[in-house]
Amino acid sequence: MIQPPPTYWDYLQLDALLSLQGGLERDESKLLPDELHFVLVHQTFELWFKLLLSELRLARDHLAEPRVPEEHVPFVVHHLRRGGTILEHTIDAFRVMETLTPQDFLAFRDKLVPASGFQSFQMRELEILLGLEEAQRAAYAGSNPLDHIEKLAGDTPAGRLARERLQAVRGERTLRAALHDWLHRTPIHGSSPGDPGDEGVVERFLADYLARLRAGHAEKLARLTAVLATDPAALARQLEASTDAARDFLEARDVDDAARPRARRVRAGALFIESYRELPLLAWPRLLLDTVVELEEQLVLWRTRHARMVERVIGRRVGTGGSSGVDYLDQTARHRIFGELWTVRAVLLARDALPGPAASDRYGFAPG
Numbered sequence: 001m002i003q004p005p006p007t008y009w010d011y012l013q014l015d016a017l018l019s020l021q022g023g024l025e026r027d028e029s030k031l032l033p034d035e036l037h038f039v040l041v042h043q044t045f046e047l048w049f050k051l052l053l054s055e056l057r058l059a060r061d062h063l064a065e066p067r068v069p070e071e072h073v074p075f076v077v078h079h080l081r082r083g084g085t086i087l088e089h090t091i092d093a094f095r096v097m098e099t100l101t102p103q104d105f106l107a108f109r110d111k112l113v114p115a116s117g118f119q120s121f122q123m124r125e126l127e128i129l130l131g132l133e134e135a136q137r138a139a140y141a142g143s144n145p146l147d148h149i150e151k152l153a154g155d156t157p158a159g160r161l162a163r164e165r166l167q168a169v170r171g172e173r174t175l176r177a178a179l180h181d182w183l184h185r186t187p188i189h190g191s192s193p194g195d196p197g198d199e200g201v202v203e204r205f206l207a208d209y210l211a212r213l214r215a216g217h218a219e220k221l222a223r224l225t226a227v228l229a230t231d232p233a234a235l236a237r238q239l240e241a242s243t244d245a246a247r248d249f250l251e252a253r254d255v256d257d258a259a260r261p262r263a264r265r266v267r268a269g270a271l272f273i274e275s276y277r278e279l280p281l282l283a284w285p286r287l288l289l290d291t292v293v294e295l296e297e298q299l300v301l302w303r304t305r306h307a308r309m310v311e312r313v314i315g316r317r318v319g320t321g322g323s324s325g326v327d328y329l330d331q332t333a334r335h336r337i338f339g340e341l342w343t344v345r346a347v348l349l350a351r352d353a354l355p356g357p358a359a360s361d362r363y364g365f366a367p368g
């Protein structure tokens with residue numbers, strides 16, 4: 001039998017796709033005109049989330065290899081960058097959402113209670129896959145947001161999917177864990193974990209960094225005090241506090257004893273890559289770190305933009321899902337999953353304040 005030629009509508013299954021906007025009634029003719037808009041915008045976000053999750057898994061899989069070959073690093077960057085671009089694109093879509101006027105939304109808002117974007121299990125998957133720790137989550141009506149979803153996920157097809165997907169993602173390696181394993185293996189001044197004397201090399205790198213940072217702060221204090229008629233003691237305290245924070249970070253004082261050596265090496269790895277990015281073999285790794293920060297930046301901007309859109313449409317009233325609304329949403333924009341990469345930016349030294357890298361021949365391209 002001769003197969004019909006492929007068509008656009010069959011390839012995209014447009015018959016199925018365009019029949020999914022019936023809302024709770026499963027009947028599009030019963031929707032208010034603004035409700036079709038509301039359903040469609042949300043569905044579009046969920047489709048983008050689907051692609052975003054797939055991109056992050058591809059990036060994570062490359063990065064989780066026991067040894068990541070140099071030529072695989074660009075793939076990680078490629079998939080992460082697409083993920084960040086998807087988030088950036090959906091931020092623009094809030095513009096479409098907020099054409100919904102406050103009063104037109106009120107016409108159907110109450111029938112949605114307790115449904116809420118809060119139950120977007122793909123957003124939760126995204127957070128878990130990236131590596132958000134449960135302790136970092138903003139409290140939702142006093143309970144863990146994931147328990148809340150589990151409680152509401154009844155025996156409908158979508159409810160079962162929500163439960164299955166959350167259960168599965170909790171068993172997966174996170175992007176943060178894969179990134180830390182990779183950073184942990186970063187050669188520092190030519191020394192890798194397991195090499196004789198590696199701990200000493202890492203220790204000296206961090207101590208030297210801190211000493212140079214301290215010297216830079218002392219010099220800054222002298223210059224500021226000379227030109228500013230401010231309180232020099234207050235200025236000194238501020239710079240001292242910032243050096244102490246840098247010391248606590250580099251020595252991983254926030255981490256318990258057992259995990260501290262690993263955390264220090266991870267931080268040293270990130271700092272080394274950011275400091276010596278002109279070494280050929282560190283150029284892609286530095287781009288990778290920058291792309292991770294950019295991805296998280298887009299996520300924080302997404303959360304902030306969503307909160308402003310919500311404030312515009314419903315003001316500061318309680319959400320349909322039962323949270324405090326805008327206040328809760330603003331809290332979710334505070335945490336950073338890749339906190340170490342953000343903090344490294346606060347301790348980084350200028351290139352001319354750094355010593356040259358030892359064993360720099362180890363970071364060159366292999367002769368072709």
Ligand code: HEM
Pocket residue numbers: 041042045046097100105115116117118119120123145306310313314318319320321322323324325326328329332
């Ligand atoms: C008029 C439009 C919208 C309003 C008024 C609104 C309102 C809210 C409110 C108040 C919350 C907090 C939870 C609650 O108490 O319900 C929330 C959470 C959320 N919304 Fe929206 N939203 C809107 C559109 C969207 C769109 C288009 C998306 C895209 C997927 C979305 C995704 C989310 C997500 C993922 C959360 C959970 C945030 C978190 O807990 O981290 N919302 N929304």
